[in-house]
Amino acid sequence: MPNKPISQNVLQRISRAIGVTHISHVELIQPLWGNYGQLFRAYVDEKPYPSVIVKYIRLPQPSSHPRGWNTPLSHQRKLQSYQVEVNWYQYYANAHLHQPLSPLPHCIHVEQRTDEILLVLQDLNTIGFTQVNPHPTPAVVRACLTWLGYFHAQYMSAKPNGLWPTGTYWHLDTRPDEYAALPDSALKSAAVMIDHVLSQCPFQTLVHGDAKLANFCFNENNQAAAVDFQYIGQGCGMKDVIMLLSSVLDYHEPESIINGYLEHYFTELANGLSKFHPHINPQDVQHAWRPLYSVAWADFQRFVKGWSVEHVKINAYTESLTALAIKQLTTFT
Template sequence: MSPSMSNNIRVLRSDRLAHSLIKLTTAPPPPGSSTPSLGIRISTNKLQSLWAGYGVISRVRVVFVPPCSGDLDLSKFGSLILKQVAPPPSLCSSSLKEDVSHLRKLKSYQVEAAFYSSEIPAELASRRAHVPMLIDRCGDVVDEGGLELLLSDLDNEGFTSRLSGSKAHVEAALTLLAKIHATYFERKLPEGLWEQACYWHLETRLSELRDMSDKRLQSAAPALDRRLRQATRGMTLLHGDAKADNLLIGDDGGVAAYDFQYTGAGLGARDVAYLLVSSCDARTLELEEASLLNTYHAALLEAGVPPTFTRDMLQDDFDISVADYMRFMDGWGEWGNARWARKRTNVVLDRLEKAMKTSGDWDGAIATVYSQ
């Protein structure tokens, strides 16, 4: 980095990422034009802090000083997104080396870096499934300087509004999820992702399991988890945290997704159940559940999933997925459409308890009632 630039770059810890940003946001002047000598400053606007103080997300752009005038206006360029992950020193002490929550968060950022560094974003883009593209990366969450991810800004592609809970918006989100799920339907995933996607999966939520008040659901939880982990068909790439806060509506009505910390393998219905529980308008969900699942299943087939994956199979996966997410909420705290999820879960457990009279245990009941 030249001395003249070093005093102006404040937001980036990495010289490499600073040069990436400058290179990508500047363009040569038109033929025949003349421009004054310009200084360069990287402008940053903090968008949000990461959960539990693990870093920040900012929108960054190059600003030229002084601003240009006339036909060649270089004062504004398309922005990029900078995700800086650096757990506070107090969270990196030796006492936390075995802390499940801390380790889960560290791994989630490593997974996200692996996702953006893989071929997945480009393959999704080829199917018009919009996600950020990696511009550059530096470091790792366990390094002293932390991890920096420089990403394309979905705002530049017209995705400027947060998803609402309306039926139209939720259907658009389900269509995006279907494209993602169809792309890797029953395919091997790239290395570095979660072997079991979704931040609430049981293996990393044993303290919430112990804290559950619904003892019937608590008893069934390990068998529900096994059904989801060991399914013999329909495994695919999941977003893993597909809620309204991580989805944007575009000018054309399409949806883009970001925040892939918990992406990995699983049944697509897990993303669907979480979206509907977390982000769908309550009245819409009560009246339109079947219609919403029809929309998702039709989008799966249109995106290339074989018709051997039937609507009934989706329903079975969905029922188990709702009960599994209710398991997490029962031990962690209820939010979103928890009342609806509780009611649907009780229907699932009633059916399983009836089947247990002949099958003997939860696993046998699940195998009897739900397709594998």
């Protein structure tokens, strides 16, 4: 599937959707996880779009999975994730336009059939967001945290209509197989309480759900834009923050560096709240969320340790935060 050429039928459907006579050529960006389809750039020699990004999703269950988690449950979770992303782009993303501090692609066209989804999106390359997977310098990390701060501020108290009731791809209720495989008995015993503390904390917002560095792109001014909204849903903003940090830390940074990142995030969250929800006191949000930094790490650690026990994200730093979270759980109830 990853190397299968895009059919002329699909290209014609894209052409009709964006109002051009033909697509000159396509460029594969990557196969979708688990070979569910392809993400590609379609080049157009006519206005209004020099190029568009297409997510072409084929729904039949693939025969293999990169880490062996090929089950009916994982298949259904993946199908729901694509429907969630379609709902996000159809009903939320275009209303999000013109937010310069948390940019994201606008939705040009959605087409759903029995066994496939065709999602045509703005190509962020065409508005200057040309850098992907940069070295995670402090400036790059802060750019992502600025995006998250403004995004979380904008969607504070938003209802996840058509999205995941609880955002993130590692949410406990959607990962029973990994929970069953979790070898850490203390973490296993605490998992339900960890989930409860995060889902019941004050100031729920919409979380991106997979806010790793690879899902951001950057312009020459080190401003970030985000893509890939398959796991967006309601949650505590700390979930996105720890996911970002899990993708940029080498886990040997001094505590002052990580505290600086958190301070930057909460500053940008406060700036966003002053714009979108001036009635909410940013200090109240920080007071509710900052202690949940370790709890959000523990929640993610529960998934990682059940999914791949040798993973690099299982280390002294994440283990210490998980132990701290478990120790402090009773203070949040």
